[in-house]
Amino acid sequence: MSKHLTLSDRITIATGLKEQKPINQIANELGKNCSTISREIRKHITRVDKGAAHRVSNRCVHRKTCNRYGICENNPNCIRKCATCARCNSFCQDYIEEKCERLSTPPYVCNGCKKQSSCVLRKSFYYPEKADQQYHVLLSEARQGYNMTTLELRNIDEQISPLLKNGQSIHHACVVRGAFITVSENTVSRLVKDRQLSATVLGQQRVVKLKPRKRPRPEKKVDRHCREGRTIEDYLSFQKEHPEMSAVEMDSVFGQIGGKSLLTLIFPQSQLMLAFLCDCSTVACVQSKINFLYEELGLLFTTLFPMILTDNGY
Numbered sequence: 001m002s003k004h005l006t007l008s009d010r011i012t013i014a015t016g017l018k019e020q021k022p023i024n025q026i027a028n029e030l031g032k033n034c035s036t037i038s039r040e041i042r043k044h045i046t047r048v049d050k051g052a053a054h055r056v057s058n059r060c061v062h063r064k065t066c067n068r069y070g071i072c073e074n075n076p077n078c079i080r081k082c083a084t085c086a087r088c089n090s091f092c093q094d095y096i097e098e099k100c101e102r103l104s105t106p107p108y109v110c111n112g113c114k115k116q117s118s119c120v121l122r123k124s125f126y127y128p129e130k131a132d133q134q135y136h137v138l139l140s141e142a143r144q145g146y147n148m149t150t151l152e153l154r155n156i157d158e159q160i161s162p163l164l165k166n167g168q169s170i171h172h173a174c175v176v177r178g179a180f181i182t183v184s185e186n187t188v189s190r191l192v193k194d195r196q197l198s199a200t201v202l203g204q205q206r207v208v209k210l211k212p213r214k215r216p217r218p219e220k221k222v223d224r225h226c227r228e229g230r231t232i233e234d235y236l237s238f239q240k241e242h243p244e245m246s247a248v249e250m251d252s253v254f255g256q257i258g259g260k261s262l263l264t265l266i267f268p269q270s271q272l273m274l275a276f277l278c279d280c281s282t283v284a285c286v287q288s289k290i291n292f293l294y295e296e297l298g299l300l301f302t303t304l305f306p307m308i309l310t311d312n313g314y
Contacts, residue, residue, distance in 0.1 A: 044131035
């Protein structure tokens with residue numbers, strides 16, 4: 001079992017919060033510890049300055065008992081009661097923002113709150129797609145740089161850089177000073193290339209002459225077992241046995257490579273096409289859109305989507 005939460009796990013958390021499930025129940029469904037789910041929600045909270053429709057966004061704790069008039073300096077002749085105006089929050093010196101008690105205790109967010117449409121207080125939400133994106137950015141930043149202290153880097157610089165500045169190669173410098181440093185020759189080469197040492201690449205004549213290597217693109221690993229029983233032959237045989245069922249055709253429309261894409265769902269009988277904007281062209285993003293339709297449609301999902309036909313891209 002993976003220790004890291006996936007996008008599917010985060011969608012399950014958001015669904016559980018929307019259904020007002022307790023954190024321990026969500027944790028049991030995912031096979032995780034309650035503290036893991038609690039930290040995940042609190043770490044990826046999105047603050048939203050959102051009010052309520054047809055209601056004044058006055059968040060002062062005294063708004064129900066306040067009887068003041070004319071606090072606004074820009075409009076001293078106003079006869080409107082200040083408690084009925086959101087501008088008093090900016091001018092009143094006695095303003096104290098009221099905070100929802102739900103946000104200081106589990107589940108810490110407004111997902112699934114029944115008072116959300118009528119509440120004027122500041123809100124906090126847990127968005128699974130945004131949380132997954134923030135997690136991968138944090139994971140990438142944590143793996144950048146070098147696993148060494150400032151003193152270790154300074155020692156490498158003092159031992160290696162003078163030799164490199166005298167025209168010696170990195171290999172020769174590492175052989176001569178190998179007993180005084182704790183890193184490999186490849187690490188020293190990367191330090192010089194990333195300008196972490198006082199010696200630069202320009203002093204290495206051989207390195208300057210070399211052309212950068214062309215690295216092959218990494219192969220995408222696909223689980224071939226997921227296609228068992230789902231080939232085009234299986235589809236044609238199933239269609240012969242169930243001619244009354246029509247498949248919904250799923251495909252994607254790509255713009256710029258590596259950019260956003262459109263996930264299309266076409267109903268052949270009614271000539272209806274649904275399109276969903278995806279931030280990235282990955283299986284996880286497509287799965288999140290399908291899970292969204294399943295959550296919104298409920299039992300109607302199996303009626304509208306009895307069978308989905310797509311290519312090997314998904």
